[in-house]
Ligand code: ADP
């Protein structure tokens with residue numbers, strides 16, 4: 001009968017247990033429900049319980065309330081029995097439950113939603129029999145992994161020798177060895193050998209019997225690091241956790257981690273919720289990357305949760321970056337220098353092999369316009385000196401990368417006689433002209449149509465593209481550099497599984513001379529023969545309404561530049577080119593000197609005087625409704641509700657405003673910013689606010705269409 005527990009025998013049910021379930025959003029029920037069980041199963045045990053007419057997965061959270069009368073006041077459901085206990089699985093540990101509870105409280109989501117969604121979807125569907133089968137499959141995988149691993153007694157000379165640590169690495173490793181656990185910001189240039197430091201730290205932890213969790217920002221960065229980890233730790237069990245896996249693979253990886261059989265777990269942000277009974281180290285690579293923030297549902301930051309988890313479990317957390325987020329930089333700055341002094345900082349400024357960082361060259365477009373005429377800057381994507389520099393690369397057999405953060409052919413199509421523009425019928429946005437399949441496509445709602453033969457408004461056939469996207473850039477570069485082999489990588493060219501990998505392989509194999517791409521190519525890929533990186537429209541970030549745009553631009557360019565010429569031999573002639581109308585801007589000046597600390601200091605000064613993060617703590621309340629008025633009146637009402645609260649005294653609630661893209665897929669969106677100088681003050685308000693938000697949303701006449709979401713520490717406002 002396996003481990004299925006049969007509760008059908010009368011008289012066997014005796015104790016009450018609190019079971020956590022994932023209830024539908026805004027359900028009036030508490031997600032901790034009392035159930036009857038024959039035994040006091042320990043907290044963290046996975047169970048299946050009846051809920052309404054369904055049977056769902058739940059987590060035993062503790063003893064139930066023996067005093068409460070099941071059909072008394074407030075009990076919305078009569079006490080029912082736990083249907084099955086998945087006790088073949090060890091219970092989720094106390095530390096894991098603490099993490100889930102913290103994340104739910106901090107990001108203002110229900111505990112049931114956060115905890116249950118942190119489990120692999122397949123696990124939530126299994127009954128005890130099915131689970132037993134998966135566990136046996138796991139046992140088999142473990143045995144196979146053990147067999148495949150070289151035995152420790154194998155010829156040690158056959159193992160590849162470890163690289164001798166550089167002086168900087170040696171110093172950093174010595175510091176790490178003598179430090180108490182806590183968050184450490186590893187501030188190291190691209191190619192300074194940060195990954196080697198992670199590997200050495202991982203080794204220490206593995207030898208001491210710990211598990212190591214390594215997070216990277218994107219799925220497509222996992223294969224590289226996976227190969228490196230596997231090569232370095234051949235006898236260790238390594239699993240991945242990310243959304244690119246099949247549900248079965250994800251379940252097996254999760255089980256191996258939870259049962260303590262996996263030594264190394266490599267994953268994207270979701271992996272921060274992995275159950276790791278022997279956790280000994282957390283590494284967050286490229287910690288500044290915005291992908292660590294979940295942008296829907298429970299909007300958590302995996303990086304911030306990692307720091308919390310490290311503290312909670314007494315485990316060191318290594319945050320690595322060449323261009324840290326300003327939050328982390330501020331946290332790592334000693335109090336004496338105006339920082340928060342919460343993290344330690346270790347620096348590795350030099351590149352391995354002494355390779356120089358690429359030279360940064362700014363193309364002053366104002367000067368180019370004066371010299372070559374306005375046409376040279378308005379109709380050509382690349383200024384003559386940049387084209388010349390790319391020609392030189394071409395002649396030497398080196399590669400160039402041209403970055404433009406806008407896909408499609410042109411962001412708008414317009415009519416030259418009546419001024420019609422390709423707007424979207426469902427969004428307050430333009431539809432993008434895609435020349436390859438001659439469509440107008442909305443990048444917000446997906447609405448797509450063939451390009452009309454003539455202007456839909458006046459009938460004139462002369463429709464012209466306005467502005468430039470990657471498709472058009474690719475075409476224009478082909479005209480400027482005849483004979484060059486040009487490739488393009490963006491969300492359009494990489495839609496099919498495996499296409500990104502094959503396109504990257506083409507670049508690596510030297511089949512492409514010039515690569516045009518959006519920021520997705522700037523991350524992590526090591527292009528050895530690339531000696532020029534150009535940003536053709538960098539200025540947009542300088543004047544963006546998003547106060548984090550300069551920080552992102554700086555990180556993107558440093559990172560893209562870091563790709564350039566990793567070979568010491570080529571590094572000498574590697575260059576980053578920027579086309580700008582604001583050549584004297586301090587951001588570019590700092591970039592020319594590769595001076596992140598100076599850039600960060602200037603940004604922090606601005607942020608401090610404007611009382612913005614990291615000097616203030618924010619939350620954003622978003623509302624969606626049929627009309628802008630309905631969305632705003634909801635926001636106004638919940639704002640007004642706080643007027644006489646003591647909790648609101650230290651929190652600034654701004655008036656509601658339409659979202660940056662006000663209408664998407666026929667839904668109107670508005671938002672309201674909350675700001676406080678203390679995190680605690682903000683959270684006191686949010687905690688009291690939750691029920692008010694729910695009630696107000698329910699009261700709104702449009703209850704069925706009004707939706708709201710709180711974003712704590714929002715990245716985009
Ligand atoms: P980062 O993560 O800082 O960008 P990596 O750790 O990837 O840098 O190191 C850059 C390159 O230098 C890699 O090819 C790596 O194998 C090599 N490397 C790192 N440390 C050493 C070392 N101590 N000796 C020789 N090569 C090293």
Ligand code: ZN
Pocket residue numbers: 415416417418419420455456457458459460
């Ligand atoms: Zn027209």
Ligand code: ZN
Pocket residue numbers: 424425426427429442443444445446447664665
């Ligand atoms: Zn649209």
